Amino acid sequence: MRKQGQEKLITHIIRIAGSSSILFILLIFFFLMREGLPALAEVKLSDLFSTRWYPIEDLFGILPLLSGSLIVTVFSILIALPLGAGTAIYIGEIAPRKVNEILKPTIEILAGIPSVVLGFLGILVLSPFMRETFNLPTGLTAFTGSFLLALISIPTIVSIAEDALYAVPNTYRDAAYALGASKWQVIWNVVLPAAKSGIMTAVMLGVGRSLGETMAVMMVTGNAPTVFSGLNSFIAPVRTMTATIASEMGEVASGSLHYRILFLIGIILFIFSLIINVYSSNTLAKRTAKSRAKMVS
Amino acid sequence: MMIQGKKFTESARSKHITQGIAFTIIRVIAVVTVLPILGIVVYIVVRGLPAISWEFLTAMPRDGMRAGGILPAIVGTFYLMIGTAAFAIPLGLAGGIYLSEYSEDNVWTRLIRVAIISLAGVPSVVYGLFGLGLFVLFFQFGISILSASLTLSIMTLPVIISTTEESLRSVPYQFRIVGISLGGTQWQTIRKVILPQALPGIITGIILGLERAVGETAPILFTGATFFLPRLPSSPLDATMALPYHIFVISTQVPGMPIQIQYGTVLVLMVFVLGMNLIASLIRSRARANRQW
DSSP states (O other), X not given: OHHHHHHHHHHHHHHHHHXXXXXXXXXXXXXXXXXXXXXXXXXXXXXXXXXXXXXGGTEEOOHHHHHHXXXXXXXXXXXXXXXXXXXXXXXXXXXXXXXXXXXXXXXXXXXXXXXXXXXXXXXIIIHHHHHHHHTOSOSOSHHHHHHHHHHHHHHHHHHHHHHHHHTSOHHHHHHHHHTTOOHHHIIIIIIXXXXXXXXXXXXXXXXXXXXXXXXXXXXXXXXXXXXXXXXXXXXXXXXXXXXXXXXXXXXXXXXXXXXHHHHHHHHHHHHHHHHHHHHXXXXXXXXXXXXXXXXXX | OTTTTOXXXXXXXXXXXXXXXXXXHHHHHHHHHHHHHXXXXXXXXXXXXXXXXXXXXXXXXXXXXXXXXXXXXXXXXXXXXXXHHHHHHHHHHHHHHIIIIIOOSSHHHHHHHHHHHXXXXXXXXXXXXXXXXXXXXXXXXXXXXXXHHHHHHHHHHHHHHHHHHHHHHTSOHHHHHHHHHTTOOHHHHIIIIIHHHHHHHHHHHHHHHHHHHXXXXXXXXXXXXXXXXXXXXXXXXXXXXXXXXXXXXXXXXXXXXXXXXXXXXXXXXXXXHHHHHHHHHHHHHHHHHHOOO
């Protein structure tokens, strides 16, 4: 009897503790809303979506911040996608095993380097280099930020893209070889198209990483809230949503309008990240289900 | 079907040339991706090593942090790691065990999975906001090690849950049948048979999760980190210095900071983080070699 009671108790504990993730995500949602939503009662939407972010004068236009996040994210993916996908192809299709034994742990090391360390090197090494090479007034620019973000999203892109390549059944490859294709033709015409959706997912998750990254961007993008104005914006300072929260939250009185608006920006980031992650995990799950079905049939 | 209508009829020579060019490009890409990583590690070691001394690791900062050591930051990071582990490990283990051993394929389980995926994607600075709203202000824990650890542990949870689940699932089903058939209850089987088999994978996951927590700055910015402490924190309700935040502070907020101290601090954090990474890989590879199934 005692054994049974104990068993029941433990099962209950595990069941409750195991479901705690649901509680936490709801708590995050609730507390962001609780602190952020009241801002909407105090600020008109038209003021919110204006182009001046100047909290001292109660100007809370978030367009420059949205634009800043967008610029650095788009550019970081433009750098990270070819590098990440290329490296995944090399690891998955071309490299000898011995090389992979060095390559994979190295990519893991990159995933482990704290973003504040990359930001630090960004300030001391990358930004002076940028300033001198491109003859700019400052090296703290959108491009410098994008470059660091690329480094941060590369491990994610490599590992998801590599999984996608791995999931392509070998029968596809064999069929193409039998038709006289070279190894490269197999990769280019068969493996990559078959892994396309997985690589897209990798890009999505990379976007998520870049959009949510805080320290590295805050340290190297110069933090000037400007709206995108042509290609010059890439080599000018920008300010992202994450950097705004991180750099200003320490100085505001809790409960003030400025405080609530920063939480509102947090809600926007939270919703973006939810959409990206739930969407990409769905496509990942669908693909595995599909490839399983294929193997069975 | 994907290659329908596609004919691989180019001459062997042109195929060979195209492939040569393509492979060269791919190899260059791989090198371009990997070299900066090694470059970063080597550069930090070379620049940081001269700063490392017994005093640097064990003394309090002096002269507005421009001299002396970084002991409070090291100790603070250590405390945050312990605090995070204290909350994240039990909850993470329970989550992994539940998903692998107890859950059925129903709406509730799917909700848990969506919640875990969502938690994994929440930006670190948003965790900071959440920790500020819930732990610092609502529960009135203040800016403290406790608030920061709780915030970090929720951020770490998805990693620990997923790796625990994965390691448990990789233990063959027969182990469970044998456990039950010997008269064990489900929990006894899990605890005495399944968990020990899955342990190396679980520990690897825990270390990787904590590694991430230790390196994070944004979640502790408004929940537990402080600019400077004249003494070590003495209770979980004290604010603390931490290595990542300290790097941020001395590289952006303190003018005239000696460059050597900056690189030294970065090196200490890197050793912390990459050391954990190394331990995790060692455990994983040893377990793979010793596996009996």
